[in-house]
Amino acid sequence: MKIATSDQSAVTRKEPAVVSxxxxxxxxxxxxxxxxxxxxxxxxxALQQSQLGRIFQTIGTDPNKLGFFFxxxxxxxxxxxxxxxxxxxxxxxxxxxxxxxxxxxAPAAAIVLIxxxxxxxxxxxxxxxxxxxxxxxATLFMDLxxxxxxxxxxxxxxxxxxxxxxxxxxxxxxxxxxxxGVVAAMIPFILAFVGIPNVASKGxxxxxxxxxxxxxxxxxxxxxxxxxxxxxxxNPDKYAAYHGIDVNxxxxxxxxxxxxxxxxxxxxxxxxVQFFTWFAILYSWTxxxxxxxxxxxHTSNPSSMGYQAAGNWFGVLTCIQSIAAVLWGLLVxxxxxxxxxxxWYQFGLAAGAIGFISIFFIHSKYLLIVPFILIGITYxxxxxxxxxxLTEALDGKHEGSYLGLFNCSICLPQIVASIASFWIFPLxxxxxxxxxxxxxxxxxxxxxxxRLIHSxxx
Numbered sequence: 001m002k003i004a005t006s007d008q009s010a011v012t013r014k015e016p017a018v019v020s021x022x023x024x025x026x027x028x029x030x031x032x033x034x035x036x037x038x039x040x041x042x043x044x045x046a047l048q049q050s051q052l053g054r055i056f057q058t059i060g061t062d063p064n065k066l067g068f069f070f071x072x073x074x075x076x077x078x079x080x081x082x083x084x085x086x087x088x089x090x091x092x093x094x095x096x097x098x099x100x101x102x103x104x105x106a107p108a109a110a111i112v113l114i115x116x117x118x119x120x121x122x123x124x125x126x127x128x129x130x131x132x133x134x135x136x137x138a139t140l141f142m143d144l145x146x147x148x149x150x151x152x153x154x155x156x157x158x159x160x161x162x163x164x165x166x167x168x169x170x171x172x173x174x175x176x177x178x179x180x181g182v183v184a185a186m187i188p189f190i191l192a193f194v195g196i197p198n199v200a201s202k203g204x205x206x207x208x209x210x211x212x213x214x215x216x217x218x219x220x221x222x223x224x225x226x227x228x229x230x231x232x233x234x235n236p237d238k239y240a241a242y243h244g245i246d247v248n249x250x251x252x253x254x255x256x257x258x259x260x261x262x263x264x265x266x267x268x269x270x271x272x273v274q275f276f277t278w279f280a281i282l283y284s285w286t287x288x289x290x291x292x293x294x295x296x297x298h299t300s301n302p303s304s305m306g307y308q309a310a311g312n313w314f315g316v317l318t319c320i321q322s323i324a325a326v327l328w329g330l331l332v333x334x335x336x337x338x339x340x341x342x343x344w345y346q347f348g349l350a351a352g353a354i355g356f357i358s359i360f361f362i363h364s365k366y367l368l369i370v371p372f373i374l375i376g377i378t379y380x381x382x383x384x385x386x387x388x389x390l391t392e393a394l395d396g397k398h399e400g401s402y403l404g405l406f407n408c409s410i411c412l413p414q415i416v417a418s419i420a421s422f423w424i425f426p427l428x429x430x431x432x433x434x435x436x437x438x439x440x441x442x443x444x445x446x447x448x449x450x451r452l453i454h455s456x457x458x
């Protein structure tokens with residue numbers, strides 16, 4: 001079924017110039033419209049990353065069992081993103097091709113964002129199975145719905161952006177993503193600064209954190225609505241023409257397993273780098289608040305003022321990390337030539353390795369700013385370069401399916417890292433700062449693995 005839209009597509013009415021891969025040059029306004037929505041999406045993910053460990057420890061989770069709860073989000077992503085990719089490849093209706101999924105996902109994600117921080121507010125009791133299971137299920141659905149929102153933004157770049165503008169588009173998307181992270185991470189700190197209670201009854205999540213999740217839900221709805229209204233995807237005929245697809249040839253509908261078997265070699269090469277990268281990042285999300293609390297405030301008691309202050313400071317550091325990523329994207333990444341992608345990819349991962357290892361040794365809250373700036377560079381490159389390197393090797397026929405499958409290279413290492421934590425955490429002396437040493441070593445392996453990638457622009 002074709003898209004019921006007029007020629008008011010995401011390009012101007014004037015016939016656009018065609019580049020080497022047949023996709024048109026897009027205006028900056030168009031690229032803004034298809035990337036700005038990531039601001040709201042990443043507010044949800046940023047709160048998940050910066051506050052989830054805090055929430056679970058606040059409601060009574062044993063630190064040695066935190067890894068169990070961090071298995072659920074990537075597991076949800078592994079299931080939902082390939083399905084969204086596969087079925088959105090075949091979706092053509094009056095709302096578009098990818099946008100219908102955002103139309104469904106955004107309201108659902110907003111509801112779960114409101115429910116999750118209230119896991120300790122229903123009288124289940126501190127450390128009770130009911131409270132922990134409620135939080136676990138809410139986390140699962142939060143990641144499911146957030147992934148439904150996120151995937152259309154990634155796919156529409158592959159659908160509509162030419163190779164010469166792709167690095168710019170990915171960089172803008174990640175910059176807006178990081179700006180959303182800045183806002184989300186700073187909300188609890190700012191609310192506490194103006195007098196909102198940052199400590200609640202034992203087992204309850206502080207009001208500062210709950211309000212942050214409520215605001216994220218509202219922003220997600222607003223920014224997603226803006227993208228849905230402003231981005232008009234190519235209809236099937238234009239899409240086929242721009243991607244060099246024969247519209248008269250009967251479209252094959254291979255299954256996901258067959259697509260995996262036929263995936264370009266670079267798909268697997270990048271996946272090796274992704275494994276070591278996301279293995280490390282999972283430990284940052286899981287243990288950062290606890291590590292900062294131990295190293296700086298010298299406490300591991302989740303009900304203490306020191307622990308909750310560490311949680312807020314991690315939010316500030318996440319904000320600094322996001323600002324560093326935005327500046328790196330604007331000053332360096334957006335000007336990257338296709339032939340330089342691998343160099344900056346390797347550089348960014350090495351910077352993160354230094355940052356991770358430094359956190360183990362730092363006991364000053366202000367000195368922690370330096371490693372988080374380095375990790376910010378890592379966040380920018382790991383969320384841009386893999387997708388540029390992958391999409392340059394795709395022909396447009398199954399772009400959504402491959403991007404969905406590629407998400408498994410993000411989710412699987414997180415699951416492995418979560419399971420491995422049950423063994424690694426005791427091995428490092430039950431030390432949450434020690435887990436950052438493990439993450440740093442993993443990022444070194446990721447940086448070295450970039451050499452395995454064969455880019456067509458090498």
